[in-house]
Amino acid sequence: xxxxxxxxxxxxxxxxxxxxxxxxxxxxxxxxxxxxxxxxxxxxxxxxxxxxxxxxxxxxxxxxxxxxxxxxxxxxxxxxxxxxxxxxxxxxxxxxxxxxxxxxxxxxxxxxxxxxxxxxxxxxxxxxxxxxxxxxxxxxxxxxxxxxxxxxxxxxxxxxxxxxxxxxxxxxxxxxxxxxxxxxxxxxxxxxxxxxxxxxxxxxxxxxxxxxxxxxxxxxxxxxxxxxxxxxxxxxxxxxxxxxxxxxxxxxxxxxxxxxxxxxxxxxxxxxxxxxxxxxxxxxxxxxxxxxxxxxxxxxxxxxxxxxxxxxxxxxxxxxxxxxxxxxxxxxxxxxxxxxxxxxxxxxxxxxxxxxxxxxxxxxxxxxxxxxxxxxxxxxxxxxxxxxxxxxxxxxxxxxxxxxxxxxxxxxxxxxxxxxxxxxxxxxxxxxxxxxxxxxx
Amino acid sequence: xxxxxxxxxxxxxxxxxxxxxxxxxxxxxxxxxxxxxxxxxxxxxxxxxxxxxxxxxxxxxxxxxxxxxxxxxxxxxxxxxxxxxxxxxxxxxxxxxxxxxxx
Numbered sequence: 342x343x344x345x346x347x348x349x350x351x352x353x354x355x356x357x358x359x360x361x362x363x364x365x366x367x368x369x370x371x372x373x374x375x376x377x378x379x380x381x382x383x384x385x386x387x388x389x390x391x392x393x394x395x396x397x398x399x400x401x402x403x404x405x406x407x408x409x410x411x412x413x414x415x416x417x418x419x420x421x422x423x424x425x426x427x428x429x430x431x432x433x434x435x436x437x438x439x440x441x442x443x444x445x446x447x448x449x450x451x452x453x454x455x456x457x458x459x460x461x462x463x464x465x466x467x468x469x470x471x472x473x474x475x476x477x478x479x480x481x482x483x484x485x486x487x488x489x490x491x492x493x494x495x496x497x498x499x500x501x502x503x504x505x506x507x508x509x510x511x512x513x514x515x516x517x518x519x520x521x522x523x524x525x526x527x528x529x530x531x532x533x534x535x536x537x538x539x540x541x542x543x544x545x546x547x548x549x550x551x552x553x554x555x556x557x558x559x560x561x562x563x564x565x566x567x568x569x570x571x572x573x574x575x576x577x578x579x580x581x582x583x584x585x586x587x588x589x590x591x592x593x594x595x596x597x598x599x600x601x602x603x604x605x606x607x608x609x610x611x612x613x614x615x616x617x618x619x620x621x622x623x624x625x626x627x628x629x630x631x632x633x634x635x636x637x638x639x640x641x642x643x644x645x646x647x648x649x650x651x652x653x654x655x656x657x658x659x660x661x662x663x664x665x666x667x668x669x670x671x672x673x674x675x676x677x678x679x680x681x682x683x684x685x686x687x688x689x690x691x692x693x694x695x696x697x698x699x700x701x702x703x704x705x706x707x708x709x710x711x712x713x714x715x716x717x718x719x720x721x722x723x724x725x726x727x728x729x730x731x732x733x734x735x736x737x738x739x740x741x742x743x744x745x746x747x748x749x750x751x752x753x754x755x756x757x758x759x760x761x762x763x764x765x766x767x768x769x770x771x772x773x774x775x776x777x778x779x780x781x782x
Numbered sequence: 783x784x785x786x787x788x789x790x791x792x793x794x795x796x797x798x799x800x801x802x803x804x805x806x807x808x809x810x811x812x813x814x815x816x817x818x819x820x821x822x823x824x825x826x827x828x829x830x831x832x833x834x835x836x837x838x839x840x841x842x843x844x845x846x847x848x849x850x851x852x853x854x855x856x857x858x859x860x861x862x863x864x865x866x867x868x869x870x871x872x873x874x875x876x877x878x879x880x881x882x883x884x885x
Contacts, residue, residue, distance in 0.1 A: 554825065592816065594879070598880035625856075
């Protein structure tokens with residue numbers, strides 16, 4: 342049973358079993374509680390290490406009305422500070438860039454700081470009281486944790502360690518080699534929905550038959566496994582189930598009623614951008630070339646994927662072919678979710694857009710392993726304030742088109758709460774329970 | 783209308799103006815669909831083998847849905863139509879695996 346807000350604004354258990362109170366998505370008061378008790382105390386994926394590759398590189402991570410400055414202070418150290426000058430509070434840097442002079446200088450009254458946050462100069466310090474200590478005039482540092490090439494931040498000095506927070510994920514995800522991945526693309530959109538609605542759409546397979554019925558031709562949406570991994574979740578196979586392709590049982594088709602090669606070709610066409618061009622072309626070749634006797638199209642496709650990864654020159658010696666074919670969707674609590682394959686991943690990170698409970702920023706990160714001899718540069722970050730101004734492909738367009746309806750419908754006086762599917766929307770329910778661990782402690 | 787590979791036939795009553803799928807269902811056949819006639823799931827699509835001239839042109843809904851097939855390499859060179867929208871005015875042979883007598 343999850344928490345809701347009483348009329349007095351107190352956090353209380355809901356009296357309705359199996360209902361997620363809609364206030365959690367639409368009320369400003371609940372949103373404010375998240376800003377006060379969740380975001381300042383939870384580990385958050387702020388960026389990737391390759392976004393701040395050189396000493397002095399910085400990146401501004403924004404959550405709600407809080408701006409965090411992530412910077413590489415020496416080749417091996419990434420630090421994070423509240424993005425505010427101890428003099429008059431001025432924000433020190435915006436967006437991404439490099440402190441080319443090797444120091445952080447406030448634009449307003451020119452106080453200067455080392456990259457490690459210590460104060461270098463308080464201009465005319467002799468005017469200030471002698472009681473003002475060096476510690477007072479340093480940048481306000483917050484905790485940084487690193488795993489898999491990701492840079493996490495946590496504003497709570499007393500928080501659990503990142504290792505403890507991630508729980509079983511690092512061990513389970515080790516074969517996917519996140520640390521070897523680099524950006525292929527980085528796109529951000531504004532969606533007209535709560536940050537959780539924007540996340541939920543990628544954290545359950547229940548909506549596929551309603552929103553993306555055209556995917557059922559090659560997706561068995563009924564057979565996905567859902568489960569909690571500590572505070573986090575997964576949806577899919579995670580190495581336990583052979584990567585297969587078949588239509589949804591909802592179509593009522595038997596084994597002889599479809600051609601695996603057709604399903605593969607359609608899947609690759611449909612998901613387009615998620616697959617490298619070379620892989621797409623080879624799968625389309627299956628149409629022309631008959632498969633060897635006793636080989637299924639999926640066998641041939643799997644062999645192709647393994648071969649392509651090996652061809653990149655990446656050392657895969659520690660992985661079995663089976664591990665190389667794993668795929669799963671992982672939800673990194675609180676706000677990152679996405680499908681993970683050996684060699685690549687697409688992660689969706691959703692954040693509140695300012696302090697508006699009805700608007701979210703969604704970042705789409707496509708990461709992939711790069712060949713050892715490739716010097717991959719950080720890709721361009723593209724921003725689309727109006728998602729509808731771009732064609733994202735049918736599947737994503739369908740998801741985005743739902744957003745405004747979801748948010749508007751939940752705000753209706755007639756909406757009494759969310760009746761989530763206990764199995765297929767397990768991950769969403771579990772996310773709410775973990776949010777409550779933060780809100781109630 | 784003749785349906786491969788099942789070899790089943792559907793009498794298409796031109797006067798009634800029902801869609802291929804609606805007519806097949808009325809005559810006791812199972813036709814794969816998820817959205818049951820909204821042209822959203824694209825599951826009921828079939829390939830025209832013979833008699834293309836006897837199909838009425840796609841309506842607006844079907845024309846939009848067919849874009850999902852026109853860019854797909856697998857269907858290049860094939861005539862694809864949606865059974866839930868297409869009307870027929872004469873003999874036609876189509877390929878639609880999965881069509882069978884409804885249980």
